[in-house]
Amino acid sequence: MPPVLRVLSGETGGWVHALRRVDRERRDVLFIANQNTNDAARAFTFHAPDASGAPEVWDAMRGEVTAVPWRKEGDGVSFDLTLEGYESALVRFVKRDAGRPARLTSVSRPVATLPVLPDASADPVVYPVAPDNALTVSQVTGSVFQGVVTVSPELLADGRNAYLVCDMEGRHGSKDTLRILKATYAAIDGAGSADVTRFVSERVRGGARVVPVLPSILGGDPAYGHVKTLTVEYEDDGKRATVSARDGARITLRPQAETAAAVRVNGAYAGGFIGKPCRVNITRHFQPGSNTVRVEPFGVQNVRVETY
Structure with missing residues (x-):
């Protein structure tokens, strides 16, 4: 073949x-x-x-x-x-060449680059997050970048295209911002429970972000027939959340950031990406003068507009 x-x-x-x-x-x-x-x-x-x-x-x-x-x-x-x-x-x-814009590559060089100035007053985005086999789902506040960029009419002349480009922040924030408030390992039928706050706290201080829900780790074998769950209340960078999972599952206290984003320009959805390249063509949403740009829900840095 x-x-x-x-x-x-x-x-x-x-x-x-x-x-x-x-x-x-x-x-x-x-x-x-x-x-x-x-x-x-x-x-x-x-x-x-x-x-x-x-x-x-x-x-x-x-x-x-x-x-x-x-x-x-x-x-x-x-x-x-x-x-x-x-x-x-x-x-x-x-059938025939339609005059589409050239696909950018890693060696493409912009005609001009405009930094997007951040606006610290942007409203946060809130979305549900659950661990594997979760029993509960908590609302977690995501990262939002909002900023303003001013564009001259000449910059968009002659059929140029404008792209919103950004770099993704580190995969995790500082471990110093994650604090365990309370961790409980308890049978779902009420047949006994154990406070494992100290154990989970020590694991987090050691750099771990995933806690397996295993009887051998969390306090010995449970009584036969008594399925147990681990419930963790925690605070991360000032934001509180609660997650819970059954025996054999695991709890992720700080999900790994994705190389992904949704982009809005002047309030309109302009597109997004999952994986590299971290850019979106925003030409049709751009206008001469001041433009508001919003990127969510993961942390970004060095946000800019590049024209080609």
């Missing part, structure tokens, strides 16, 4: 996969996934046998369709595509 996609250049490591289909308009569509676990971007040149037309990259999360360098070659189409670690791309071959 011939390959659906050939790699002409670029190091796959055996972890770049492709799925090929034909849509209802009889156009070839490729789903290409870079499943290499490191964060480094990888540049590839692919060849799609028997394909015809111009390849476009469709990104539903970021709400954009972009063009990549391509050429008709041999029995199909060859094209260049750069993918970050864990990034995937949907490539559709259209």
Whole structure:
């Protein structure tokens, strides 16, 4: 069976996969996934046998369709595509070049960069968080960045595109901001309980963020038939939460931050991302003058607008 996609250049490591289909308009569509676990971007040149037309990259999360360098070659189409670690791309071959903006890569350089000045008065975002096999769900306050950027009309002239770009903060905040208020290991039928606040506190001071709900750790084997739960009340950076889980599960006191964000510009949803690259095309929501930008729910830093 011939390959659906050939790699002409670029190091796959055996972890770049492709799925090929034909849509209802009889156009070839490729789903290409870079499943290499490191964060480094990888540049590839692919060849799609028997394909015809111009390849476009469709990104539903970021709400954009972009063009990549391509050429008709041999029995199909060859094209260049750069993918970050864990990034995937949907490539559709259209009949003719529609003049889409060029897809940015790690080596693209902006025409101009504007810092987004933070507004400390932004309202927080609140969302539910639960551990594995949780019995209870607590409302946890997420991180919000809100700021203002002023754009001159000239900066958006000549068909330029504006992108909201940011860097993600550290995977965890300082462990010094996490404080255990109370931890109880108790049978759900009321047949006994134990205060394990000291144990959980010591575990947190040691740098742990996950507490397994195991009888051998939390106070010996429970009586036969008495299923127990661990309930932890804690405070993290001034915000309180309570989580609870059964035997055999685990409690995550501070979920690992995701490389993900939802972006709003002047109150309108502009798109988002899960994984790198940490940017969203916000051109259609931008206006000359003052613009308000909001990024949530994980911590970000060095928020800026880049024009290309």
